[in-house]
Amino acid sequence: MDDLGDLGTFLQLRRANVPPESVGVTIGGRRRVAGLRREELAQLAGVSVDYYTRLEQGRATQPSEQVLDALSRALQLDDVARAHLHNLAKQRNRRPRPTSYPATIRPRLRQILDTMSEYPAMILNHRIDVLAYNRLAGLLYWDLDQVPVDDRNLARMIFLDADRFDLYADRSSCTAATVAHLRHAAGEFPDDPELAALIGELSIGSRRFSELWAAADVSVRGHGSQRFRHPMIGVITLHQERFMLPDGSGQELITLAPESDSIDEDNLRLLANLGVDDIGAPQSRP
Template structure:
């Protein structure tokens, strides 16, 4: 696992994923590497091999916007990965790092959850800890109230505890999205020791996580369909919207709504009726560390 805020490691990982044929680089029959060599990428980006090597080795700091854009084009980065590259390059000149990332959810946000009794809604942070959720969300994710607060983390559930509840129907797509989200968070919150510990734990505990992390893909999925598999109602498709809070806390509000008048709406209503636990409003879960912390 590379350092969370390591520009060089990110460049090296993405360079290894670009095939010479995809960028018009001719190769010989005895070539041993599948990705681009440093000199090939430097030529594509219009810079010297020495300068690119110093960037990858961390000996060159604060590259210009022009250099970053040239590298983005040469590496065929999409918009999310390009923004991540620029964030990594700015780490040396950013504002002083936060030393505390709040796990508390403001009372006003809990009121928002309480005002959404008809569909799942939850608050997560940049580590995908589930900080608070309403009753439909707790039921959809297989009775979150029965899980210790420190273990209510979407990444742990997906990679380390899939047998507890195969919540996501499109499992591989969800795994890819989750790793891409954490990679994005690593660029935004490189000083978060708990995020580093989580990524280390997932890398040691899940071979698939380690493979996806090594691919260094960055993606932010703000909205779109999500399919869930629940043991009581089967497969249900909901529309996800993610709202990033503007206070810099890394917290997001996620809503999951069915298509009006659809069978999914009926399934969600059925799930609510099957839930025998009395409604008690939104549930707060302070996740301040690893399981058992």
Template sequence: MDDLGDLGAFLQSRRAQVTPASVGVPVGARRRVSGLRREELAQLAGVSVDYYTRLEQGRATQPSEQVLDALARALRLDEPARDHLHRLARLGNRRPPLSHYPNEVRPQLRQILDAMPDFPALILNHRMDMLAYNKPAGLLYCDLDSMPPAERNLARMVFLDAERCQTYFDGESCRADTVAHLRHAAGEFPDDAELAALVGELSIRNRRFSELWGAAHVRVRSHGPKRFRNPLIGVLTLHQERFVLPDGSGQELITLTPEPDSADADSLRLLTNLAATTGRSDA
């Protein structure tokens, strides 16, 4: 597996996904690759072939913002992928060691979770570890209280525990979102050995993860609908909101709420009533 923060690997992967026809490059009969050649991308971005080759091979450092923007336009990158490209190129501004990003959840944040008894809410870190959650979230996500803390990781649940944890209804969309989120985290936390180990484990143990990781898509889904299948209440759709904590810890607060006066609201109300009769849910 390539280094998580490898600019060259990211460029190479995205270059392979751009078809010549989509950017107006003539396709000859003897063409052997489906994506763009290095010289074609360099021409589209307005840089020399030699310079682009050195970028992809890791022999050129700290490209200018203008060059990065030109490459992003040529590769048809959306905003999250463009930002990821810029992060990978900022080699001189890497984050501090991982010890600066603790997994402990501040007591005040746990109080916020407990103050939300009517809908699921949880705290995730950038590796998608569930660090803390309220009672409804504990029941929504496969009875989290029955799982050892080390196994409460959304990425592992999605790719390695599908038989036991049939929570996500839209499986392929969820898998793609999960990998795109981890790819984004890799650019934010390039020195995180635990994140690298997680990606390596998932790549080895799940072929679909390896395929999606190789596609190098980057996405941060801050809000939107999410469908669940829960053995207690069936299928329901909840609206997800994601709030990144401003302390630089890599932690984020996730809330999941239903459409008011809907069947999903009735189903969630049943879940919260069940949660109220159980013990405390917490990571």
């Protein structure tokens, strides 16, 4: 596993994943690297090879915003990955201070969650730990109730317990989005030892995670459709919205809603009318 907050490692990983022909570099002869060479990226970004080499090796510690933007263009980074690159550069000279992020939520927020009865809703943190969820989310994520509270991490369940936790219909895109989110979280919360431990555990325990992590893609969870494969109601498509709490805790409220007057709305209503005994869910939820 690479250093989660290391600028040079991120540059190296992204450089290795840029096909030379995609940026107009002519391939001649045998190449020892799959992506761009250092000198090719330096030329594309308009910096010296020596400076770029020192930047990647951690010996150039204060790159300008102009240099970072030039590297972003050369590496074909989108807005989220470009912001991540800038964030890593800011973190480079900062002394790490391990920080603990509580797995608790404010009582008022829990009360609001419980009143949201029409749609599944849950509260996650930046590590994708499930901190709390309402009744309908408990019915949708039916296997969550069988997982100990301290182990309710969606990334861990997706990658390390896939045989049992097979809820997402678009598994390939789901796993890629999960890893890209954790890469972004590593830049936003570089001092979180639990996040570092989680990424290390997933890298060792899942070949799929390790391969995706090496791609160094970066993204944040946003709105969009999510397809679930539920054992009682079949495939259901729900629209996801996320609301980040403004307190810097990394916690966010996630809601899932179907299109109006759709078969998905009918199926969600059917799920809501199921008793807890129908799918083995317990009466109480943390």
